[in-house]
Amino acid sequence: MIKSKSTKLGDWIIVFICVLVILACLLPFLNIVARSLSSAEAMVKNQVLLLPVDLNFKAYTAVLGDSKVTWALVWTAILTVVTTIWCMFMTILCAYPLIYDNLKGKKFILALILFTMYFNAGIIPTYLLLKGLHLLNNPLVLILPGSISVFNVIIMRSFFFGIPESLKESAELDGAGPFKVLVNVYLPLSMPVLATLSLFYAVGRWNGFSDALMFMSDRTYYPIQLLLFNILNSITSVEVATQEGFTSPGLSESIKSATVVFATLPILLIYPWLQRYFISGVTIGAVKG
Incomplete structure (x- = not known):
């Protein structure tokens, strides 16, 4: 197929815009x-x-030599893995029942879920609730409040709807119950959406620091981003910089940058590994005959 001059010009404009965004x-x-x-x-x-x-590599030596930074990185990695697994578990449990037409109160449940997308209690009621649940200054406060993203539930439910109904019916004819259908049919065919939502949750948790800033006072459980936030804010103070051992202004700037790289690189390395799930689907050819 031969493209017209206007089509070629449009392609070059799109390429130019993409290059600008990349840069x-x-x-x-x-x-x-x-x-x-x-x-x-x-x-x-x-x-x-x-x-x-x-x-x-003086900046990286200083960062890696600081036990607070290395522990914060390890703790954030553990927190990210646990949070991602827990959030995906809760998201699947929330989205899967909503594909059944015979679910009692389905419309009310959907309306209630969507309501939370537009309205929330606010910071103060949330703080009082977490205080009443004795979650303040508890590592669980970094996991439980964000267990479910309504947006991700909608994506998961929509993907489940895209899986051929005949596969579910075939499994049910073989005597499979809802849970077995989920494990043996839906989840194996949902790797693209599972990988995508897992990355959403992982990036959100890895980059999150506001919840720890508001609800955590124990520095032992500070995630790397909150520690980075404190370093970037405090290192500008000569007194604090001296206490931290960052006495050289130039070295302080290098340490800022090294800490940013140190906190960003792990999640950047994970993305290419998951990218293959974004561009291919395993449901292609699932129904034959």
Whole structure:
């Protein structure tokens, strides 16, 4: 098929826009990496742009040598894995029953779920509720309040609806109950949406710090992003910077950048591994004959 000149021009415009978006996302991160690998003198002289100047790893040595940072990273990784598994479990349990037409009160349940997308109690009632449940300063406060995302439940339910009804009927004719149908039919055919929603939950938990900021006072359970938030805010103070051992202004800037890279890189490495589930579906060819 031969494309017209206007079609080719439209394609080039789309490519140009995509390149601009890629550069807008990539260049700031390259600048952060370069700053984390540059010398303190280069940082003070503001010589760093996209490539490191006087390449060194002092900032990473300082970050990795700080037990608070390494523990925060380990704790955040554990918290992210546990939260993702728990949230996916709750999301599946919420979305799956809603595909059955004979579910009693289905419309009311759907309306109640959708209501929570637009209205919430607010920070103060939430704080009082968590205090009444004795969850303040408890690691569970970082997991339980965000157990379900209504948006993700809707996505999961919609994907379940896309699975051929004949597969469920075949399993039911073989004597499978709802739970067995879920485990043997729906979940194996739902890897794309499971991977996508898992990534949503994992990124949300990894990047989250506001809940820990409001509900946690024990620094032992600070996630990496909250620790990063504190470092970025406190390192500008000469007194706090001296207490933390970051006495050189240039080194302090490098440590800021190294901490950002340190906190961002793990989730960036996970994304390519899950990306293959975003571009292919396993339901293709599931119904034959």
